[in-house]
Amino acid sequence: AQSVxxxxxxxxxxxxxxxxxxxxxxxxxxxxxxxxxxxxxxxxQLLLKYFSGDTLxxxxxxxxxxxxxxxxxxxxxxxxxxWSDAAxxxxxxxxxxxxxxxxxxxxxxxLTINP
Amino acid sequence: xxGVTQTPKHLITATGQRVTLRCSPRSxxxxxxxxxxxxxxxxxxxxxxxxxxxxxKGNILERFSAQQFPDLHSELNLSSxxxxxxxxxxxxxxxxxQAYTDTQYFGPGxxxxxx
Numbered sequence: 001a002q003s004v005x006x007x008x009x010x011x012x013x014x015x016x017x018x019x020x021x022x023x024x025x026x027x028x029x030x031x032x033x034x035x036x037x038x039x040x041x042x043x044x045q046l047l048l049k050y051f052s053g054d055t056l057x058x059x060x061x062x063x064x065x066x067x068x069x070x071x072x073x074x075x076x077x078x079x080x081x082x083w084s085d086a087a088x089x090x091x092x093x094x095x096x097x098x099x100x101x102x103x104x105x106x107x108x109x110x111l112t113i114n115p
Numbered sequence: 116x117x118g119v120t121q122t123p124k125h126l127i128t129a130t131g132q133r134v135t136l137r138c139s140p141r142s143x144x145x146x147x148x149x150x151x152x153x154x155x156x157x158x159x160x161x162x163x164x165x166x167x168x169x170x171x172k173g174n175i176l177e178r179f180s181a182q183q184f185p186d187l188h189s190e191l192n193l194s195s196x197x198x199x200x201x202x203x204x205x206x207x208x209x210x211x212x213q214a215y216t217d218t219q220y221f222g223p224g225x226x227x228x229x230x
Contacts, residue, residue, distance in 0.1 A: 036221070043117065043205060044221040090158065101209070101217055102148065102171050105158035 002027050004091050006106035014114045015083050021076040021109050023091030031093040033074040039087045086113045119222035121206050127228045133194040136225045140208030147189040153202040196229045
């Protein structure tokens, strides 16, 4: 069965520090890969996605993620975090079936920013 | 703002009752997905409709049902409610058939509290 693992339930970093959130997936074939962010009391906002091509993808808000097939990973990075980045981050995968992409989510990583 | 709307924002009801959650997809999107977010289960896919027809089913209870209407809005019906049904219910929409755009955009969610 497909699964997504986000090993870190909670991460605290200082404002201005770099950030890396880990994501590993278990899937029969390379799926589509996504990162979503959920701010308190809000819905899910798409940060970035990987479908094919360049394995380093750029997203909104200065985030990027790198797909590593050999490690079945899709880690999210940001060189310098801002207080407004405090939120919960979800990695998700979907099968490469156009029109039937049910998302399988990881458990999420809660990011706290120290001033 | 993703363009996906959900009503109501909050719903408080009692065990045994029935509720209906409503979702309007982004303009032009043909697919609607429903997800449940709870503390113990995380984010789980419930069901997908595409242009009025059921396309995929996930961990949706028999007490739950959904439909998508000709104007593409969707409703999720939850009946014989139990305390464990308390959760945040998200709707997402996408426009399958276009490469790299079959991405799900989420609404703000409906928070259901069963007392």
